[in-house]
Amino acid sequence: MKVDNSITSQSLPAVRFPIAGYSPGTTQMLLLQYWKKHHQPATVNTLPSGTVQIKKDGTDTLVFNNKSVMLERYVISGLVWGNEFLWTDANGQLFCLITNDAEGDKLEMMLEPYESWLPELINKAAAHGMRLFTANAKPSYEKHDVIAITGGDILDVENNQSISNGVVLIKNGRITKVGAANNIAIPAGAYVINAKGKTVLPGLWDMHAHFEQAEWGPAYLAAGVTTVRDCGNEFEYINAVQQAIDKGNGIGPHIIKAGIVDGSGQYALGVIRANTKEEAIKVVQRYKENGFQQIKIYSSVKPEIIKEISTEAHRLGLPVTGHIPIGVTLQQGIDSGMDQVNHISFVNAALKKNKEGLIDFSDTANVAVFNFLKAHHVVIDPTLGVYEMMFRSLKDSITKLEPAFASLPQPLKPLFINTGVATDSLAERGRLFMKNFKQIVSHLYADSITIVAGTDMGFPGFSVYREMELYVECGLTPIQALQTATIVPARVMKMENMSGSIAPGKNADIIITDGNPLQNISNVRKVVTVIKDGNIYNPGRLHHIAGFQ
Template structure:
């Protein structure tokens, strides 16, 4: 002890020497060894983007699950921590979750269980309620380990038909079957479950024979694809995605049979005003005959014979027009199918998805399984970078050839390039796509401008912000790098009449470029403030289920300068859309999701605000997209021989474009549905 600091103490009169360090430092508690632990690999669009680590330890009276969940989404960290305590019978004692559950949203929730009550705190708001007989604390899709605990709780409590969750909600869990996989040459048997009520829509979960969670296919808080796979099972992810798509579509079959007409019977729509979208005047007192999924005849009642035995649908006082197209969709859940049909959308272009999921869903719909529109997926590719999306990487000419061929052979009509591509690789994608008769759409990658993207071979452009950037004078702040980074003085000085803007318009026209501006999305982004919430311009937001509507709450704070800048940015976007349309450039209606089902209506309303006639706005969602996708001989107008995609409205949108919101019935590929039950089937108000 020659160099140890000492102190004197007296214990019942005996002097002793102890190291000062022992007196100064209390004895550290011995860490409890984990009784169970694990790791999940976190994915977005099938791309591994993060890691979840968890462990269960003993504590007085029971156990505690501690979880660290973190991923990086296109350069933005999304960290989340959680602690969950429960007693030896599995009864919850406390739950504490804090952090971010997407790039755009934060979460701070606590549940404390007492003898007869439960105290719940959500983002600082505190309430106490009577303790339910059975309940489980959980806060959405993350973390995965808490979904594991939910499944075990449900199994141990007799697999109830419904289980209350706190802070809010009710979940339903159903076993759907067993799946056999091969992993490292060995057979693996997993039980497949469908979970509803935890997020908006369905999740698919696989448990092994010991009730350990192996995989979760869900969505995150941005409603993007999210998957979590237990370490060691990553190679099975494509199989999980494909199976989830097939099974979730199959789960909707029963409802589909109840909601639809018999497509084998001839239908006659009699008495309505017909807008055929060809550009001809509307036809009052019309007849449209449908048989074998096709339009047999359409025109004035006096000129169209109604076949004997046809089922007559009285459309007197109503308006008949082609089904709508949404040219910027992301069909990431099967629930989008009923939503699109309820809204009158009978064809969607999916602008980026997981290959296995979207092909499974598309094929099930084509076979008549489930409910949904005609799906036209675009093959997503991106380059390697911090903000890459998906797993389809194109970093060379060989990569481009491989992915274009794979998408083409799977029946895709179009490629979509994303933000991390180089000019050379965009050119390679475009060259191979054009050789195979495919077109190319997408973002303008961050390494180039609009002119370079078009010169590299892009045929179409997603989002109006890239047009604003191209129309600005050199040195001005761009929109595509973030709306909040734009300088107010640059917005004030912008004009679509400027030489730069006019040069861009002429360039677009000369190259026959098609634009889907996604104006309804940008309106939500720029105009959602406490003084002007979304409901002030988009009434559909009030019809969303609670799990969705919470995502559209305005920010807590409203700064006058920020609001002025955002609203002026949106006004400039409208001016650009109007100028493009006036110049004869094709504009196609697309929503990029935004307010599900309703933003397609707002998109058309905004086009009229930008200078379209009501008919031109309707054509941007019917005949124009059919033409630019090379399908105008098959669909897009109401003419004999074409696919029977039709909507019946309670009011005429040529009189007021807002009447497009009055969808009563939809006919998709000859099958007729009432809109109201479709809305209700996914938790929306009609």
């Protein structure tokens, strides 16, 4: 058997099927037929390696042209990270497959005559995915009316100070008291968490998430991420996921939804488009009516439509973030109404370089760019970790980027290992880009231009740690880096009265780390307890649910 450049021999098990992760839908239909032909075994051995589990999960009946069509629903696990949902008709014909591609994006395949049903099946896939978690993971958390966290160092990210041997009291999911142990009495009957020798922090925010599958929920929480801004998702899917989590039918962080809108073009993304003023207004209003808190511009929106989208969004109280579209400058996008920008690369593109490709930050043109951003109060989520991954040399160990790489779900590992550049010349070019990007972040922060930590996915949950570590490499102090993932995004989203710090009256979204991140930012990785809305989660249990090893 030859895989890549390796040739091996092995004894074949009785039941085996040649398939690899992220395979075409037709191959997965054949896998399902193979499974049925072999009497539905609990496990199918796959070639070149691994196993797959298939189970019939029930039926769904939909109405098409006034006729009811009953579909058989199957769950496939082990082929990619997490569960895939597959529907067949009565004849075993693949009707719909909802999964994720090798970049982690949502991927759907649908029998063409029934394409209008896809939004409903996307909704069902989200609900069923969350249901499988709650059915197999009870109890996933501890719940107590009154909780006392005692003995730890409580980090006050708003005032840049710590309370040694502190106490945090929580009642019915809200923080009621915070202070030194000698000033706060522990109520009788309170559930006590002993945090002696540990650090108590506010729950982390990821301001550039893409919640593409149910497994992201426990993965985020396990890493201490209690709030995410989902920067563009399928309308039906993210609504169903958020609803499941908020109603207690799923596991995951608070979700702030940013509704994505693109224009028609060669590189257009998704199905929600706006090419006219009327379409722009309609799209924004639909997002607002469905609880979205922000609008995200994507790369093919026409210059004149940016303004129409932004005007309607601002009228409805929604800020506008996103990519700087093709053919539009950074300044034009912001002048058209964009309040925030995703990715540091769009700032980099607006800056002059010398012949070596480096940035002279004293150049008057570059100074003008930073002055412009500051004057317009623009918020940037740099997503440095994404670029570090893209530009890394494949010769370097992946553990330099993620120390816990070995714990990741097995199907994800090859995707990350094979992301990067293969030649020394490309790696050198990548180092130049990263040098520029880090210097830009340093100057943004020095000029008081708001930075928020976002990952654009990456290592599930873990990447927000790396983002903060990179900010420290840019020159931020550990507390400043932590603020980009706590109180600053809460302020940006006008949610600082309920989130972002440990203070009376706020949601009890708290993490406890075995080590002090102020001494070493990487200590933020040592999360031992996660609390969301007063519910206590064990990170190890959450990672197990999400398929981590």
